[in-house]
Amino acid sequence: MFNSAPAIAKDQLNIALQMEPPSLDSTAGASAVIDDVSYGTIFEGLVRLSTDGHPEAWLTKNWTINKDGKEYLFNLRQDVSFSDGQPFNAAAAGFSLNRARAENSANVQQEALSIIEKIETPSPFQLRITLKKADSFFLTLLSLPDCVMVSPKSANHLAVSPIGTGAFRFHEWQHGNRIQLLARSDYWGKKPSIAALNFFFISDPLAAYAAVKTGQVDFFPDFPSSENLKELAHDPHFKVSSFPSEGEVILAFNQNVPLFQNRLLRQAISLAINRPALIDGVLYGYGRIISSHFPPQNPDHLDLTSVYRCDPIKAKDLLKQAGYPNGLNLVIDLPPSRYALLSGQLIADQLGKIGIHLTLRQIEWATWLDRVYKKHDFQLTVINHAEPFDYRIYDKNGYYFGYHKTEFHTLLDQLDQESDPFQRHQKLQSLQKILTYDAANVFLFQYPHLAVSNADLAGLWRGSPTQAFDLTSAYFTHSYGTTSHSVSYNSSITTHLGLWLVATFLLLFFAITLHFHLLTPSAFLKKIGLFLLALWIASVIIFGLLSVLPGDPAEYMMGLQASPRALAAVQAEFGLDKPAYMRYANWLFHSLQGDFGTSFSYHIPASDLIREALNISLPLVLVSFLFAAVGGFLFGLAIVLLRYRSLRGFLVILTRIGLSLPGFWIAILLLYAALHFHWPLAVDHNVSIFTLLGQPAFYWPVIALSLPQATWLARAFSQQLQAIEQEDFIMAARARGLSRSQAIIHHAIRHALPSLLPLLALSLPAMLTGTVIVENIFYLPGLGRLLLQAIAARDLVLIQAIALLIATVTLFTRFISNLLHHAIDPRLK
């Protein structure tokens, strides 16, 4: 090795998360991924929980609690500043907590924080909080990401530019792709050895595997693909670790209906389920069996897993006692998470063995929230309860599974009064016994956090039960020979995009005006009128369909524990409380000006998101279109012109094969080939359009998109040419002494081309919708994936905008091809 330059340690940490956070403001919205990115990195609280679950000082030096447990005095750190330079002091701390507990606050913990009676600042760095009643849980509450410290100056813009006291500051967010945080030089604590944190979002199991395997990602705290873990664990380049989470995956009974108030039935189902098989089938052996709504790492956990060891014979017997000797039919609603879908299938299989026939119903999150969680309109469901200390939901009025037991209620009351640790321990264990023996739900398994990291990455520790890794202490042990390149962001992509669009339209416009005298102005106007009419109808359909959808987008945004007040605040913010026709008029008016509204899920203008996504999708679609059009033309011509029958026959068979291959199967086969032969797979889309076109990985999706269209066009074109060849004017041309190929090239093509136009006009929109699947397979953050994300997040504004865009493109290409058809085809004069 001739390595003269000193090796520089890698100082960029690439982290992948399964989901993209809707915003980075952990004080609003319940999504746990917000905390994964921003808690501890950007934002810090007064206290935090250590690995063993005890509160420790963070932005406070220490604290005192007075005797009756109602008054807390925090002595704050004096060397802390926010990343925008504002100082952190008692005023800011008081502001943060007051903001969180305010009546119109969108904070998820707003109700819990109402326990605070008053907040005072006796000195600039002292904060005194008085509670309405003593609560041993209060410090844990303050350690939650919802109670982090924010600055009065920047609090109103946290969703787009989060500013906190942490070791990192927010730098940049490419939606659908990456969030970058940079280390602060003016951080109060120990400076992190990592200079930049890059968060990527990968939920697809195969994409996750590929990203880790190729070294694009150093750390994947919640790896989505347990099937690949065994292989990664054997690879010395990676570290695989399984962290217990606070998530209990349960099979919930709807005990609001009499059917499941039957304890024997619940017990029968509990006994019929083979939980080791579930863990094996769903998580490939990772994960632990639970016996009640308590994670095994909890010090108060009681192991009762032997109570419902799978026993189909006993289960059948219980089912008979419960009054169902002949079994029964049940419906299970499954949210779209993979663990739920897989568990559901296995549960259906296992319950089938005791005569319970289960119908599976895959539903979306918004539908789950609306139908299962809110309206209690379900029988069974599988769900991961990820919140820590959430056993209180078994005593909550109006909770979705509707479990009630007086014994449980009194025990909880006693627990709240109890301060003796041993007594508390006893009571917590009794709670678990009740839940287990009563079969309150079927407690399936503890959801594991399967973390995969680069073997050289060290210094990560994990707080518990607050589910966040401490990224500030991470560092790489090995030095790397290459200097770390900082990723430069090319902000001029959008201008490139604009140029592309303008060029395309100019070209089309030129073609039209060139032949415009062939079309009368009245016919032209009529076509424009029809185009606009169609566009308007499309807008009505899109808006109409979306406004009758079940599920409240505000609820989806705010999560399960949002208070009605917070919901109303969000509804008012997005104008969801107005009647539909007013919203439509408003939307139409603004859409015409290019303003599609603010995305529910990202809190930024939908047009910005679409523009970012088009940076991928537009080159993808246009290049594919070009490939398809030129390839189809040449291929079709070759079929007609080739002299050798056998070769021609071969080409015809090729087109037939191409026509019968579904594009997304081609995509999957290409993906396999790329994985197998180690072809480059990752597209660096953070570059100019020309660099993008220079990457081989960009062409896999292009092939998958263009191949079916190209063969389709080739066949249509060759058939058209063959038909025209029979016509008199070709005969005449041949009679004048032109060879067959000359006659075809000089005369037939001009007549065959116009018939291709409508086909081309069809293939462009077909490719645009084809991106939905192809971008998903190749994991490109384009328009198609944005649409699926928007649908999953019930982001109506974004769905509307994308649907309208695709409809407009479809209608517009038809309009243009119609005009061109008139212009080119002499017979339509």
Next chain:
Amino acid sequence: MISNFRSLPILLRLGLLGLILFLSVSIGGYLLYGLVPPITLAERLQAPSWHHFFGTDAFGRDVLKEVVIAAACSSLIVFPAVGLGFIIGVPIGLIAAVRRDGLGEMLMQASDILFAFPALIAALLLQLLCGSGGQNVMLAIAVYAIPVFARVACNHGTSIASFDFIAAAQLSGKGRIAIAFQHIFPNITVPLLTQASSQCGFAFIAEAALSYIGIGIQPPVPSLGRMLLEAQNLLNIAPWLAIWPGIMLFWIISSCQMIGEGLIRYQAQNRL
């Protein structure tokens, strides 16, 4: 009428053979195995062998059984859907062909707008509205077949309508609707059937694509699209899973294509 199978163009014969074979395999599979292949976790992710010709999937289900049942389910969705589109679309097109006035134009314009509305988005919206399930996919495919058949019926019908025998029928006092169905329709059956067969091919792709993104037939009943999705997740562990559903799709789509092309040849032969 077709009197002799051997006199048909070779493509048509091949395509029909492929279709019949496909249908008998899938129906046979359904009759043999039922709708839900059994789960045997102990036999998960086995490569193709004598015991499991096509290997097994992540739940130890036999892939051969799965693809066969999935093929049956796809057929149950696609053929009725295209049939429905045919039944509704053709009359619209025929009426538009004989009535060159406002109504005809309006019908075609409406169907054009319907056609221009992005199919995938419509299917996704439909799923949001009515939930997932085979019947909704069927509905979406049918709705998108309507304008296609209307357009084909209208285009061919218009050119037939200019023939003298139509004028003769009009002079003999027949109504326009009667003319459309008695005189025009029999003359455009071949292009319509051609369209129907290629529409079936597209519909199989569409059905698989929709179940790939989670709309469509629900588990535990297997579907080709969802099998491909699962196969994609296991691509580096069990690549064989990605092969069979694709081959099944290729088989039925190419059969449909061959029937369509064979029909064109058939018409060309019979004209001579």
